[in-house]
Each structure stands twice: as structure tokens, then as C-alpha cells.
Amino acid sequence: xxxxxxxxxxxxxxxxxxxVSCKASGYNFNDYYLHWVRQAPGQxxxxxxxxxxxxxxxxxxRKFQGWVTMTRDTxxxxxxxxxxxxxxxxxxxxxxxxGDVLKTYEYWGQGTLVTVSx
Amino acid sequence: xxxxxxxxxxxxxxxxxxxxxxCRASQSVSSIYLAWFQQKPGQAPRLVIYGASSRxxxxxxxxxxxxxxxxxxxxxxRLEPExxxxxxxxxxxxxPITFGQGTRLDIK
Numbered sequence: 001x002x003x004x005x006x007x008x009x010x011x012x013x014x015x016x017x018x019x020v021s022c023k024a025s026g027y028n029f030n031d032y033y034l035h036w037v038r039q040a041p042g043q044x045x046x047x048x049x050x051x052x053x054x055x056x057x058x059x060x061x062r063k064f065q066g067w068v069t070m071t072r073d074t075x076x077x078x079x080x081x082x083x084x085x086x087x088x089x090x091x092x093x094x095x096x097x098x099g100d101v102l103k104t105y106e107y108w109g110q111g112t113l114v115t116v117s118x
Numbered sequence: 119x120x121x122x123x124x125x126x127x128x129x130x131x132x133x134x135x136x137x138x139x140x141c142r143a144s145q146s147v148s149s150i151y152l153a154w155f156q157q158k159p160g161q162a163p164r165l166v167i168y169g170a171s172s173r174x175x176x177x178x179x180x181x182x183x184x185x186x187x188x189x190x191x192x193x194x195x196r197l198e199p200e201x202x203x204x205x206x207x208x209x210x211x212x213x214p215i216t217f218g219q220g221t222r223l224d225i226k
Binding site for chain 1: 150151153155162163165168169174175206208210213214215216217218219220
């Protein structure tokens with residue numbers, strides 16, 4: 001069965017960086033875009049961007065351009081999202097989701113809580 | 119950027135009743151690219167409806183989606199206790215992908 005398993009919770013200080021991983025299984029990793037979405041506490045969802053596993057090509061939301069980097073390691077079917085220069089309002093649960101042209105996010109990771117606090 | 123506005127913010131109903139949730143877009147959205155998600159506290163979202171009206175795998179037929187252009191609706195008939203949750207609409211046809219702010223479906 002399709003699974004996306006993310007790395008564990010992180011606590012970071014303002015100005016630091018965080019790198020979250022998302023390991024895919026149960027399907028061909030190269031066949032689907034991998035998206036990253038975040039949800040601040042008690043809030044809605046904010047799309048951050050996607051990575052094309054096959055080529056490594058990325059598209060980022062304009063808001064995150066310049067301070068997010070999405071990468072992947074196809075040998076271990078894992079995608080990564082690194083966010084730099086963290087601020088307190090970057091505190092959120094970060095999700096990876098498998099993108100499908102028609103079925104959008106049918107599969108999600110379990111989420112990774114990133115807490116930014118001094 | 120397409121802004122999605124959901125209403126109502128909170129809907130309080132009893133099991134067995136019918137819930138009608140609205141999602142209005144700031145500009146036209148292709149029906150192919152309108153989805154609804156259900157989210158319960160502490161859980162990742164679950165896809166309920168994609169393509170405005172297609173049920174995702176395993177979703178009961180009491181969930182139905184409709185609409186076109188700028189107005190979309192999620193209807194949940196014969197509410198079951200497990201249906202009480204947050205619901206979010208999403209458009210995924212135009213970049214950036216955007217979500218509505220959510221509707222909380224509460225047990226009355």
C-alpha cells in the first residue's frame with residue numbers, strides 16, 4: 001500500500017534551518033510529484049511547492065522562493081524539504097503529499113511538527 | 119492567486135441530518151481541479167472528493183460534491199458520528215494551489 005513516512009518533530013531556534021524528510025513506499029517514486037504543504041496551529045493549509053522526483057525539478061510558491069529548498073534521493077525514494085531562516089510563525093505541521101493530476105493529494109505523510117522558539 | 123472562501127465557518131448538526139458546505143472561488147476554477155478534504159484533530163487530511171464530484175476511494179456514498187465555475191458544494195447526507203470534523207476545499211488547477219479556510223462540522 002502507498003505510504004509516506006515523515007521524519008520526527010523538530011524544535012529550532014529563530015534563524016536556524018530545518019530539513020524534513022518524506023520516505024515513499026508502495027509505488028514507483030518517480031511516477032508522481034511530491035508536494036509540501038504546511039498547517040500552522042489552528043489554521044488552514046499553505047502550499048509550499050513541489051518536486052518532480054524523476055528530474056529533481058521544483059516549483060515553489062512565490063512566498064517561499066529563496067528560503068525553501070526541495071530535493072530528493074531516488075535511490076531511497078525519499079524527498080526532503082529544507083526551510084531556512086526560521087521565524088516563530090514558521091511553527092507548523094509540515095506535510096508531504098503525493099500529487100496526482102486528477103486526484104490531487106490522495107496520499108499524505110503523517111506530518112512533522114516544527115516548533116520555532118527561542 | 120485564487121482565493122477560496124468557505125461557509126459557514128462552523129456548522130452544528132445532529133447525526134442523521136444533512137450538511138451542506140460551500141466553497142466560493144475568487145475566479146473560475148475548472149471543475150476537474152476542485153477537491154474536498156476531511157481532517158480530524160491530530161490527523162493528516164483525508165481526500166473526500168476530487169474533480170468536484172468524484173468520491174475518493176473508500177468514501178461512503180453519503181458524501182457528494184457538486185458545482186462549477188466559482189461555486190462548489192460538499193453535501194454529507196445522513197450524518198454519522200465519524201463525519202464530524204473539519205472540511206477544506208482546494209483548487210489544484212492554478213498555481214499557487216490554494217485551500218479554503220475550512221468549515222468545522224460540529225455535533226449539536
